[in-house]
Amino acid sequence: MLGFFKRAAPAADACELGRTVVALALPAGSAPPSGCQAVVVGSDGRTRRLQAARRVEARPGETVYGFHPGPYTVDLVPFETAPEIGLRTSFAIDAPDPQASQQRFDLYLAAEVSGRLALAALAAAIEGALRHELATGGLELPPCTTLEEWNAFRQGLNQLLYMRFGVTVDDCVPVDLGESRDYAHELAERAARLAEPRLADAPEHGEPAALGAPAVRFDPAPEDARALRRLFLELPCLMCGLRLAAMPAAQESFQRQQALLQRLDLVSVGVNAMPALELAAPGQPLGQDAQLRRARHSRRACVSLDEAWALLARLRQAGEAALPQLYGEAERIVANLEADCEGRRAVTVAAEGETE
Amino acid sequence: MNRIPESVDCRCPLADGSVLTLSASRRPRAGRAEVKCLVPGDVRLAERMQQVLRLARLTEAGFDSRDQVVLSLDRRPPEGERGWELAAVLADRTVRGLLRPQATPVANGWSDAWERGRVDGNTLGTTAAGGALLGGAGGLPHLGLLSGHADPSAAVSTARAWFPLHSGDAGSLAWVEVSVHPLAGHGGQETLEEEQTIAAPDQDAARQLAVRQVLAGARHYDGRALGRWRSVVRFGAEAFAGRSWELALVMADRLARGREFVPRGRLIASGCSGAWHAGRVDEVDGLAPKCALLLREAGPGDRILLPRAWQEGLPEGYTEQLRAQGASVACVERIGII
Numbered sequence: 001m002l003g004f005f006k007r008a009a010p011a012a013d014a015c016e017l018g019r020t021v022v023a024l025a026l027p028a029g030s031a032p033p034s035g036c037q038a039v040v041v042g043s044d045g046r047t048r049r050l051q052a053a054r055r056v057e058a059r060p061g062e063t064v065y066g067f068h069p070g071p072y073t074v075d076l077v078p079f080e081t082a083p084e085i086g087l088r089t090s091f092a093i094d095a096p097d098p099q100a101s102q103q104r105f106d107l108y109l110a111a112e113v114s115g116r117l118a119l120a121a122l123a124a125a126i127e128g129a130l131r132h133e134l135a136t137g138g139l140e141l142p143p144c145t146t147l148e149e150w151n152a153f154r155q156g157l158n159q160l161l162y163m164r165f166g167v168t169v170d171d172c173v174p175v176d177l178g179e180s181r182d183y184a185h186e187l188a189e190r191a192a193r194l195a196e197p198r199l200a201d202a203p204e205h206g207e208p209a210a211l212g213a214p215a216v217r218f219d220p221a222p223e224d225a226r227a228l229r230r231l232f233l234e235l236p237c238l239m240c241g242l243r244l245a246a247m248p249a250a251q252e253s254f255q256r257q258q259a260l261l262q263r264l265d266l267v268s269v270g271v272n273a274m275p276a277l278e279l280a281a282p283g284q285p286l287g288q289d290a291q292l293r294r295a296r297h298s299r300r301a302c303v304s305l306d307e308a309w310a311l312l313a314r315l316r317q318a319g320e321a322a323l324p325q326l327y328g329e330a331e332r333i334v335a336n337l338e339a340d341c342e343g344r345r346a347v348t349v350a351a352e353g354e355t356e
Numbered sequence: 357m358n359r360i361p362e363s364v365d366c367r368c369p370l371a372d373g374s375v376l377t378l379s380a381s382r383r384p385r386a387g388r389a390e391v392k393c394l395v396p397g398d399v400r401l402a403e404r405m406q407q408v409l410r411l412a413r414l415t416e417a418g419f420d421s422r423d424q425v426v427l428s429l430d431r432r433p434p435e436g437e438r439g440w441e442l443a444a445v446l447a448d449r450t451v452r453g454l455l456r457p458q459a460t461p462v463a464n465g466w467s468d469a470w471e472r473g474r475v476d477g478n479t480l481g482t483t484a485a486g487g488a489l490l491g492g493a494g495g496l497p498h499l500g501l502l503s504g505h506a507d508p509s510a511a512v513s514t515a516r517a518w519f520p521l522h523s524g525d526a527g528s529l530a531w532v533e534v535s536v537h538p539l540a541g542h543g544g545q546e547t548l549e550e551e552q553t554i555a556a557p558d559q560d561a562a563r564q565l566a567v568r569q570v571l572a573g574a575r576h577y578d579g580r581a582l583g584r585w586r587s588v589v590r591f592g593a594e595a596f597a598g599r600s601w602e603l604a605l606v607m608a609d610r611l612a613r614g615r616e617f618v619p620r621g622r623l624i625a626s627g628c629s630g631a632w633h634a635g636r637v638d639e640v641d642g643l644a645p646k647c648a649l650l651l652r653e654a655g656p657g658d659r660i661l662l663p664r665a666w667q668e669g670l671p672e673g674y675t676e677q678l679r680a681q682g683a684s685v686a687c688v689e690r691i692g693i694i
Contacts, residue, residue, distance in 0.1 A: 079618040081506040081513070082611070084580070135417035135620065137682075142659040143607060143616045143623060144688045176615075178580040183513070183614040184538040191511030191538070307418075332420050339421035 018068030022093075023109055023117040026056050026064045036066040039106050045233040047106040049096065065109050067117075069093040071170055074123040075177060078130055078141055083186065086177040089126075091161065094168040102237070105166030111233040112226075122165070129164050130157070133310050155317060163241070163313035164306070220288075220295035224277045227298035230305060231341075235268040238308050242330075245315040248323055256327045263334050270341050280347045290347065297343035304337045360453035367462045368443035369488055370433065371479045376440055377430040380447035385424040391448070394428035401432070405444055411470035412445040415499060416454065425451055438466035439479035442491045445470065445499070455502065456655045465491020472509050473499035503622050503657070504531075506612060512537050515611035517623040519604035520653075521596050522645040529624065529653055530594040532601055534571075534608040536585040550575060550582050556589040567605065573632030574606040574691070581613060600640040603627030603661060606691060621657030621683070624650060635690045639665040647671060656682030664689040 017024055017033055032038045038050035043061040050056070056064045070092035077086050096103050109117070112125075133139040139156045140149060158169045239261060248254045277294055280286040286294075311333060315326055363381035370376055393405040405427065413419070425448055433440055442465030449455045464478045475491035475498060489496055497514070498507035504516035514535040521530050539553060551568040559567065567589050575581035589605065603625040610616035611623065626646055627637045643666055650660055651674070660683060662670075667687040678685050 080508045081515075082614040082616060082618055084613070084615045085617065132417065137620055137657060140620075140684065141617045142619045142684055142686070143611070144661055144686050144691060145617065146686050146688075149684070149686070176580065178615075182584075184536075184584040187511050187513060187536075188538040188540070190509075194511055332418075332422065336419060336421045 017066060018070065020119050021068075021116065022070075022072065022119050022122050023065045023067035023113060025115050026066045028056055028058050028064070030056055032056060032066045033068075036068050039065045039067065039109055041065060041106075041110045045110045045229070047102060047110050049103075049106070065113070067093060067105075067109070069095075070167075072119055072122075074119065074126070075175065075180075076123065076127045076130060077177070078127075078134055080131065083181050084176065084178050084183050086175050087130075087172050088175045089157075089172045090170045091167040092170055093166065103166060104162065107233065107237055108164075108166050111230045114226075122167075126161060126165060126167075129160065129306060129310065132306065133160060136307075138310050138314055156314070159313040159317055160310055163316070164309045218292070218295070220291045221277060224291075224295040224298050227295070227302045228271065228274060230302050231271045231298070234305055234309075235264065235271060238305070238312065239264050239268065241312045242315070245312055246318065246323065249320055250323075253320075253323050253327065256324075256331070260327065260330055260334055263338065267334070267337050267341055270345070274341075275345060286347065293349065294344050297340045301337055301340035301344065304333050304340065307333050308337075361451060361457050364447050364451045364457065365460055366443045366447040366450070367460055368440045368464050369462065369480060370437060370439055370464070371481065372434065376433055376443070378427060378440065378443050378447050379430070380425055380427045380444075380451040382423050382425055382451045385422055388424050390421065390424060392424060392426045394426070396429070396432055398432050401429075405429075405440075408441050408444060408470055409448050412448070412473070412499070414471045415473040416449075420452070423452065437479060439464040441466045441470070442475055442478070442489070442496070446489075461489065462487060463489040463491070465489070465496065467491065472507075474507065474509070475499065501533075503620075504608070504611065505618060506614075513612045513614065515608050517604040517608035517611070517625055519601045520624065520626055520642075520646045520649050521594060522642045522649060527645055527649040528594060529649075530596055530601070531592045532605050532608055533590045534605065534612045535588045535590075536609075536612045537587070539584055539586045548583065553585065554587045554589065556591075559589075559591065566599075566602075570602050570605055570629075570632055571609055573629075574609065574635070576633045577635040577691070578610070578613075578615065581615070585613065587612075598640070599628035600626045600642070602629060602632070603637060603663075603691075606632065607661065610691070619657060619659035621655055621659065623659050623661070624654070625661040627661065627663045627688075635692060637661075637663050637688050637690060639663045643669050644671075647674060650685075651677060651681075654678055654681050654683035658683040660685040662687045 017036055026032065026038065032050070038056060040048050040050060040058060041063045050064070058064045071090050072092070073088065073090040075086045075088050077083055093105050130139070134141055139153055139160065141153050142149065145153070154172060157172060161167050161169055242257070242261060242264070248257055277291055278286055280290070308330075311326065311329055318326055363379060366378045366380070368376040368378065391406050391409045393402040393409070395402045395405065409425075409427070427444060427447060429440065443461070443463045446455065446461050446463050450457055450461065464480050465475045466479065467474050467476045469476070475496050477492035478490045478495065480488070480490060496502070498510065500507060501514065501516060504518070506513045506515045512535050514533060516531045516533045518529045518531045521527050550572040554568045554571050556564045556567045571587065571589070587609070604623070607616065607623055607625050611618060626640055628640050629636050629638045640663060647670060654660060660678065662685065664687045675685055
């Protein structure tokens with residue numbers, strides 16, 4: 001039967017697009033829901049937009065995402081220890097920037113989303129990025145914020161969310177979350193939870209093995225694959241962004257920028273030639289604990305990647321005077337990236353065998 | 357600018373009365389491990405030390421892989437002694453510039469959960485330790501409290517704020533700490549006065565009354581604070597007079613109750629009010645000596661709050677100088693956002 005006259009079926013779950021789901025993989029042959037745009041993500045991470053498509057057409061190996069441009073409104077809690085004060089933020093995925101060769105949101109979809117991007121997941125990621133920037137001092141939101149400080153924070157936040165996720169902030173206001181979150185109640189629950197295991201098993205003194213037990217199971221293979229995909233796709237775009245962000249006028253700054261780009265280039269090449277997680281050498285399997293160590297390194301490399309995007313956002317709005325400090329920060333991030341990629345490649349931990 | 361020291365000494369008084377000295381130094385990493393520990397004649401203890409430092413580093417926001425920290429003990433501590441752990445963590449942070457360098461920090465404390473930043477106790481017990489920083493309840497229960505932050509995993513929320521003291525030329529920062537416990541719902545006794553739920557142990561009656569009135573007034577202004585908390589207020593060891601601690605107390609209370617943006621470093625405030633129920637901040641004395649003191653003391657991430665009336669009186673270029681040190685200052689008329 002020829003499929004020409006078949007009606008394009010709407011994707012399941014598609015009516016949630018624009019409400020609780022931001023983006024969704026569409027099955028081949030279905031129509032993008034109304035008001036949504038479609039992005040085709042190839043298996044190699046290349047993306048293209050489907051313009052005004054009546055029906056989703058994908059080549060083998062490609063995934064088609066439909067996303068609703070929004071606007072979405074979420075409540076972000078910028079500080080973990082201050083749950084009753086939040087930022088009501090509304091953001092949207094803007095019309096494509098004609099100057100960019102690849103939209104940042106498309107890259108986000110290709111690198112970090114598999115199948116479905118729920119609004120809650122995106123909000124949690126945004127909140128994590130915001131908290132990390134506040135903790136490291138990239139953004140400032142001090143108590144009794146003055147108007148100038150608030151404006152500076154807003155600009156930084158807009159730039160951060162655009163560089164990191166490709167979303168545009170429409171509005172962001174501080175709100176009292178007291179009606180939805182009761183800190184006193186949360187503390188009382190925490191006290192009850194802390195009291196329970198104490199009775200069951202008394203804590204053993206000086207038993208370090210029990211300390212490192214993670215609360216959530218860390219499965220090395222998928223974590224590592226996800227992290228390496230991010231590194232593979234995002235590093236070239238980061239370098240491109242760093243080239244475009246600022247053309248330093250001072251000779252010294254220029255040399256630092258060139259050195260950074262060169263080091264990033266080497267890291268990128270190294271990522272493309274990363275050995276398989278489970279092999280120590282061709283045909284030689286690697287032990288479970290060593291695999292775990294490798295996966296931890298690749299996940300930490302992704303933390304550096306996040307920091308690099310945030311730094312790029314700061315570079316975009318920085319003047320020439322702030323460049324030396326920001327390049328210093330960039331050198332730290334690149335050094336961390338290099339160290340973690342080296343750790344990911346290594347078969348064994350570097351021995352402590354130094355004689356000095 | 358504050359320079360980060362290349363090496364730091366930290367002392368740890370032990371239960372048997374002797375003092376252990378830890379030395380930390382920082383050098384380029386050059387492909388080595390990020391932490392190296394040395395204990396004379398005890399390799400296993402050195403491994404344990406490295407593990408403590410690695411766990412404690414998990415609570416830090418940023419990471420710099422370019423440095424190696426070498427930490428050594430001057431001798432082997434007695435078997436089973438764990439009081440050196442806190443001193444090791446402090447030395448590791450100071451030598452990397454995450455803590456303000458002091459003359460020689462003295463600390464004793466151990467923990468089973470360094471990865472959460474918790475400090476469970478110390479090995480000195482009740483023996484007097486003049487000026488030493490002691491781990492555990494009543495001393496330092498959480499590493500974040502060094503900059504006034506609440507422990508995100510504890511069931512009691514505790515926050516600190518600092519206020520400047522001046523006496524002649526010399527001066528120092530004193531702290532005030534507010535711990536809030538959730539108030540269990542009293543079925544019939546809904547009429548519990550807010551002032552009765554606030555305690556300030558070890559203070560005289562006049563100050564207890566002042567603390568209660570200030571906090572109750574500021575909580576009235578907050579609107580969503582009454583009848584929910586049981587609070588304990590503690591002050592540092594310094595003796596002081598006057599009322600300029602009030603703003604610090606109010607801000608520490610707001611931080612502890614989770615209703616204020618959290619500064620990256622310490623919150624340092626000076627101010628009082630005749631009308632806390634309206635959230636107003638009034639002027640206090642000692643502008644010039646306090647400003648000079650704050651300039652000496654302020655470190656990266658610190659937030660300084662001063663009364664609005666001081667705005668015009670600040671020295672020339674004061675804000676910029678503080679900003680160069682990484683701190684920020686605001687002259688506020690009212691507490692709360694903007």
